[in-house]
């Protein structure tokens with residue numbers, strides 16, 4: 148027996164461990180960034196360096212940097228870590244399905260918790276395909292819109308954005324957006340929470356253009372979930388459990404852009420070796436390969452970026468203070484700053 152209950156439980160626990168570890172890491176860099184902002188707006192003289200990994204939360208800026216890299220061969224010097232993380236995520240999505248979504252993305256983690264909560268109260272449904280398919284197309288339309296605008300920009304316009312004041316402090320604007328949300332933002336977040344409980348992975352399934360891009364890369368990538376139809380008993384458990392609502396029991400190979408590589412289907416399948424994770428057609432690859440592969444890709448790109456000067460930006464301190472003083476950022480509470488300096 149290759150995929151037994153213990154193996155699956157180990158894979159599930161491993162995934163949860165990575166999700167929790169990364170969520171704690173994101174909280175830590177958020178605190179460090181808040182401490183940096185506190186210095187940048189002049190509420191303290193103690194300098195805390197800006198954590199470069201905070202730039203991973205700027206996918207649009209990274210996409211512009213990527214486009215600029217393709218047309219000029221020059222790395223983004225304003226958010227170099229953001230571009231490095233973006234490329235790592237593209238790579239891991241191509242190689243390990245949407246492993247970023249199922250292991251590393253904090254919104255994906257939150258979505259999966261809300262989905263579980265929804266299932267407990269008999270919700271978390273997938274709407275009928277006549278509603279579902281047009282809604283799924285929304286994220287591709289959004290992605291298409293972003294790609295069209297960004298790829299029709301000339302180098303001059305790209306550089307005007309990359310070196311412009313908005314992009315220079317876009318990480319602080321992101322912090323501001325989440326820490327001092329407007330009433331409208333709060334209302335939208337509450338509605339999205341409820342929709343994520345009622346409809347399985349509502350945000351990721353219908354609205355996230357980043358997930359759409361990663362799904363397309365996974366779709367053309369070498370990994371898949373394979374079903375052995377000679378041993379399948381058509382119990383339907385795999386389809387029922389899939390967080391992405393994929394009709395697995397009708398497929399031989401699952402390469403759908405919606406598959407996040409979570410392995411839930413493999414775990415519930417009652418027939419030994421009937422479903423398995425596969426890379427380049429090689430079946431029965433351990434499920435933890437996805438998590439290990441994603442984290443290793445990120446670590447390798449981080450090591451490379453640090454060694455080659457593609458991680459830290461070189462903006463002088465006095466200029467940083469000038470940049471961040473132009474937007475109305477509040478000084479974070481001092482207790483948080485102390486925690487961040489630990």
Ligand code: SF4
Nearest residue numbers: 248252255351355358
């Ligand atoms: S679809 Fe978007 S929000 Fe959802 S897990 Fe993937 S990247 Fe994160």
Ligand code: SF4
Nearest residue numbers: 389406407409410412
């Ligand atoms: S349950 Fe299976 S098919 Fe569905 S998203 Fe997870 S790995 Fe992909």
Ligand code: SF4
Nearest residue numbers: 379380382383385416
């Ligand atoms: S859970 Fe396994 S046996 Fe049941 S339908 Fe899916 S692949 Fe077939």
